[in-house]
Amino acid sequence: MRVVSMVPSWTETLLRAGVEVVGRTRFCIHPPKMITNIPIVGGTKDVSWELVADLKPDLVLLDEEENPLDMAENCPVPYLATHVSSLETLQKELVRLGEHFESPLLMEWAVDALDVLEAPTAAWDFQKIPGFMEWVKTPSQKEYENVVYLIWKKPWMTVSQQTYIGSVLQKLGAKMVEFPIDEKYPVIDIEDYEKSFLLFSSEPYPFQKKINDLKALNVEGAIVNGESYSWFGIRSLEFMRDTLFPKS
Known part of the structure; x- marks a missing residue:
């Protein structure tokens, strides 16, 4: 086909x-x-x-x-x-595509996605952030009110729990800000989140290339691999599988 x-x-x-x-x-x-x-x-x-x-x-x-x-x-x-709006819908869509294309590998990955869904929620560790790329400013404390995942600047834009990225963060144990259910990608004022730890995605906005600008903001945060969190096919699935089931 x-x-x-x-x-x-x-x-x-x-x-x-x-x-x-x-x-x-x-x-x-x-x-x-x-x-x-x-x-x-x-x-x-x-x-x-x-x-x-x-x-x-x-x-x-x-x-x-x-x-x-x-x-x-x-x-x-x-x-x-x-x-695909969550890890759960990823699993269902992998089954659907596997059947449509008669693909044993897609069906196998659907099983992997189910294993991820059924795995215990991870314990979030600010010293070992999944998908970590670079510090904006190292965390000064073990706990924060929440995690804010930034995907855009001018305006600052984050993600809600009702997104695929949100479902990944929650499975990894991150405590997210709760936004109205109809706001999937809320526009925020970054100054309102002084007690939050900020995760700056490497895409779609190229935050890693703007690392010096971010450091000038004097916020505690890190650059993370946006592909790992948002590419909902095999790339994100392997990221979740390796994070939840690390090899000894």
């Missing part, structure tokens, strides 16, 4: 599972050696249907959190739209 994937997380996952991906977004950068010769047809929010048609796909793969509704409404070929 020839697939055009408009979801970076799924592109990597399908390629590693042996599914034939013939088109991708410009944000589909993993696995590097496997995506090189796959044509780009747009981004996660825009697409050239002419380029898609040239590839003669059997299916376009979308996700409700990644792609806008009009992409599905205007899709000229059959499409499949997943909806």
Whole structure:
């Protein structure tokens, strides 16, 4: 089956599972050696249907959190739209994709996702932050009121418990700020969170490249690998599996 994937997380996952991906977004950068010769047809929010048609796909793969509704409404070929908003929905969608593509590997990863779901919640340790990349300022205490995960600047934007990243953080034992249920990506005033520990994601905003600006804020926090927390396919699954079930 020839697939055009408009979801970076799924592109990597399908390629590693042996599914034939013939088109991708410009944000589909993993696995590097496997995506090189796959044509780009747009981004996660825009697409050239002419380029898609040239590839003669059997299916376009979308996700409700990644792609806008009009992409599905205007899709000229059959499409499949997943909806990954938590670790639980990841497990269900891996089963769905495994059945659709008749892929033993996808089904195996669905079992791994179930193991992650059923594992005890981890104990969060500010000295051993999962996905740690670099300190903005080292923690001065063992406990904080909560953890705030930043994904954007100007305005400062965080994530709620109702997001995939939120479900990962909670499974890892982080205490999150509670926002209204309809605010998945709240805009905040960073000065309001002096008693919180701040996690700055390496993407989509390039916080690691702005580390000196962050240090000038005099906040306690760290840069973490955004791909590990947000790429909800095999990349995040392996991150969770390795964190919850470390090898001796």
